[in-house]
Amino acid sequence: MNESITILETDALPPSKGLFQERWDILKRNTMAYGSFWFLMSLLALAFIGKVLTRYIVVFDPKIVRLSEKFLPPLTAFTSSITPKEDAPAFGFYLFGTDELGRDVFARMLEGTSVSLSVGFVAVGIMLTVGIFFGGIAGYYGRVKIGFVTVDAIIMRFVDIMLCFPTFFLILTVVALLPPSIYNIMIVIGLTSWMGTARFVRAEFLSLRDQDFVAAARSQAIPEWRIIFIHMVPNAIAPVLVSATLGVASAILTESALSFLGFGVQPPDATWGNILSDGKNFLFDAPWLTFIPGFTILLVVLAFNLCGEGLREAFNPKLKTTS
Amino acid sequence: MVNFILRNIWQRIILLIFISIISHAIVHLAPGEPALVDPSNPRMKAEDIQRIRAAFHLDEPLHMQYVYWVKDLFTGELKSFKDNQPVMGKIWERFLNSLPLFVIATFITWCLAFPVGIRAAVHRDSTFDRSSTFVSYALISIPGFFLSYLVIIFMVKTFNIPVLGMRTFGLEDASFLFQSMDRVWHLTIPALMSAIAGTAVLSRYVRSQMSEVLHQDYMRTARAKGLPEDQVIYRHGLRNALLPFITMFGLTIPGLIGGSVIFEQIFSWPGMGRLGYEAILARDFPIILTLNFMTAVLVLVGTLVSDILYAVVDPRIKF
Numbered sequence: 267m268n269e270s271i272t273i274l275e276t277d278a279l280p281p282s283k284g285l286f287q288e289r290w291d292i293l294k295r296n297t298m299a300y301g302s303f304w305f306l307m308s309l310l311a312l313a314f315i316g317k318v319l320t321r322y323i324v325v326f327d328p329k330i331v332r333l334s335e336k337f338l339p340p341l342t343a344f345t346s347s348i349t350p351k352e353d354a355p356a357f358g359f360y361l362f363g364t365d366e367l368g369r370d371v372f373a374r375m376l377e378g379t380s381v382s383l384s385v386g387f388v389a390v391g392i393m394l395t396v397g398i399f400f401g402g403i404a405g406y407y408g409r410v411k412i413g414f415v416t417v418d419a420i421i422m423r424f425v426d427i428m429l430c431f432p433t434f435f436l437i438l439t440v441v442a443l444l445p446p447s448i449y450n451i452m453i454v455i456g457l458t459s460w461m462g463t464a465r466f467v468r469a470e471f472l473s474l475r476d477q478d479f480v481a482a483a484r485s486q487a488i489p490e491w492r493i494i495f496i497h498m499v500p501n502a503i504a505p506v507l508v509s510a511t512l513g514v515a516s517a518i519l520t521e522s523a524l525s526f527l528g529f530g531v532q533p534p535d536a537t538w539g540n541i542l543s544d545g546k547n548f549l550f551d552a553p554w555l556t557f558i559p560g561f562t563i564l565l566v567v568l569a570f571n572l573c574g575e576g577l578r579e580a581f582n583p584k585l586k587t588t589s
Numbered sequence: 590m591v592n593f594i595l596r597n598i599w600q601r602i603i604l605l606i607f608i609s610i611i612s613h614a615i616v617h618l619a620p621g622e623p624a625l626v627d628p629s630n631p632r633m634k635a636e637d638i639q640r641i642r643a644a645f646h647l648d649e650p651l652h653m654q655y656v657y658w659v660k661d662l663f664t665g666e667l668k669s670f671k672d673n674q675p676v677m678g679k680i681w682e683r684f685l686n687s688l689p690l691f692v693i694a695t696f697i698t699w700c701l702a703f704p705v706g707i708r709a710a711v712h713r714d715s716t717f718d719r720s721s722t723f724v725s726y727a728l729i730s731i732p733g734f735f736l737s738y739l740v741i742i743f744m745v746k747t748f749n750i751p752v753l754g755m756r757t758f759g760l761e762d763a764s765f766l767f768q769s770m771d772r773v774w775h776l777t778i779p780a781l782m783s784a785i786a787g788t789a790v791l792s793r794y795v796r797s798q799m800s801e802v803l804h805q806d807y808m809r810t811a812r813a814k815g816l817p818e819d820q821v822i823y824r825h826g827l828r829n830a831l832l833p834f835i836t837m838f839g840l841t842i843p844g845l846i847g848g849s850v851i852f853e854q855i856f857s858w859p860g861m862g863r864l865g866y867e868a869i870l871a872r873d874f875p876i877i878l879t880l881n882f883m884t885a886v887l888v889l890v891g892t893l894v895s896d897i898l899y900a901v902v903d904p905r906i907k908f
Contacts, residue, residue: 527850
């Protein structure tokens with residue numbers, strides 16, 4: 267008798283869980299998304315280690331050219347007597363083979379990991395900044411009028427205009443006309459993909475701006491930029507997080523498509539995209555130059571997509587932890 | 590109804606004017622002029638460059654260039670910088686090439702996505718649902734050109750069929766049957782490749798729409814009446830799930846120009862996307878601008894058509 271009462275009491279007072287803890291538990295149930303999340307985390311660690319090992323403490327040097335060693339298949343041991351000893355690959359063998367200049371593909375992929383991911387992350391950072399800014403302004407100051415139109419109308423018509431541009435064509439035009447540089451590619455991808463984020467943030471803000479905590483913040487004469495960015499944005503973060511994850515995936519794909527057309531990140535910077543598009547010229551002689559970067563892109567983009575979809579489902583308010 | 594349509598058209602025309610101004614500004618303000626494409630050519634003297642710039646109105650202020658462009662566009666006088674051919678003629682010729690590719694790709698997309706999506710929604714959490722979900726994510730995640738190369742190698746090695754270009758060179762004298770077979774082979778693989786990503790996305794949408802509809806009360810009522818399961822799913826379920834796809838159909842129209850650059854480049858298909866890519870390489874501003882403008886027109890027409898269709902099909906929407 268006593269026991270059953272204590273059980274009832276614990277049932278009535280469940281341990282208080284924050285929003286993120288609760289949603290995180292839902293995400294854990296989705297094995298594919300949860301697995302992708304940890305895969306991406308280890309990839310981040312790999313990108314960081316790769317950056318250190320190819321740039322600062324050079325163990326794998328992606329830039330060494332060994333013309334006598336070109337087109338060696340993966341897992342070939344280093345046996346050449348022509349190439350000087352100090353140019354030998356780390357650990358004495360080529361894990362992913364060599365390319366048309368005898369460069370170690372493994373070292374190049376390792377360097378490309380950090381470059382490709384930073385293209386994705388910086389582009390998404392720009393996308394989020396612009397998207398949250400415009401979406402927040404449109405949502406918060408929506409009713410304010412400038413002349414005869416509202417702020418909301420101006421910004422959302424601008425979003426409509428941006429949505430009418432053929433995105434890839436616009437990116438191609440701008441990247442082709444500007445001088446080739448990795449920063450231009452990041453900026454252009456970011457500036458052509460913020461419209462979705464702006465719409466999500468605006469929609470969230472429309473329901474948030476009349477809630478009590480915003481009224482309370484306003485009554486304390488907190489400056490408006492602080493209300494928008496410190497009080498309201500964290501409450502609208504869920505859809506933003508989802509579109510950010512999916513955005514990284516599409517930025518990596520866009521970069522590889524640009525590389526294919528010859529407007530991607532230029533050498534000597536290696537990215538997965540330009541290793542792939544260089545490798546395709548030797549598809550029959552050296553298929554590993556195409557397959558290794560191709561399947562790497564497939565795996566990583568797939569992980570970002572699955573993780574993003576998992577987050578979208580986890581943050582769906584219709585789903586509650588039932589256990 | 591007429592009022593609604595007129596108001597919509599009016600709003601879209603205003604949007605179109607802004608779009609054309611912005612795209613004109615982007616293209617003209619970016620560094621790199623047509624006269625500078627070949628800077629190392631010793632025969633290009635400063636006065637030649639000056640003459641070229643004057644001939645193309647490039648030495649006038651930006652707003653005058655815009656006026657010239659719009660005037661030429663609507664009188665049909667617009668000429669390509671590269672070869673002085675009328676822009677509209679060039680685009681029309683490429684449009685006729687792109688059209689079959691686009692129509693067949695769209696057809697494949699819609700015919701594949703619906704059965705897959707419906708089956709996945711009806712048998713939720715089955716093996717089919719899980720594997721189709723995984724495969725569609727994989728197809729979205731693979732770079733299109735990488736997949737195309739794999740398929741080209743596979744097709745050429747196993748079936749020994751031609752895949753590049755629009756037709757095999759040297760078959761001009763062959764009989765009509767041979768020529769059309771050749772055309773069909775050349776069309777199949779590019780259409781399939783450009784349909785793949787769209788199919789994956791669309792089947793996900795169909796699945797989520799259908800699984801939402803399947804839980805509605807009227808589905809239970811239909812089953813309770815004793816209707817056969819097929820009739821419940823296709824007559825009562827699918828017809829209600831179809832509504833949002835009217836909007837999506839309108840939005841696929843602009844894919845005719847922008848969505849095909851990569852695939853037309855891989856398969857050497859002389860279509861509109863490739864025309865745009867070549868124009869970008871040659872700084873052929875009239876063609877870039879006109880293609881951009883036409884895409885914007887297609888987007889706006891697509892959304893207008895889907896708005897009107899939505900209102901016609903859905904009796905809950907009133908004016």
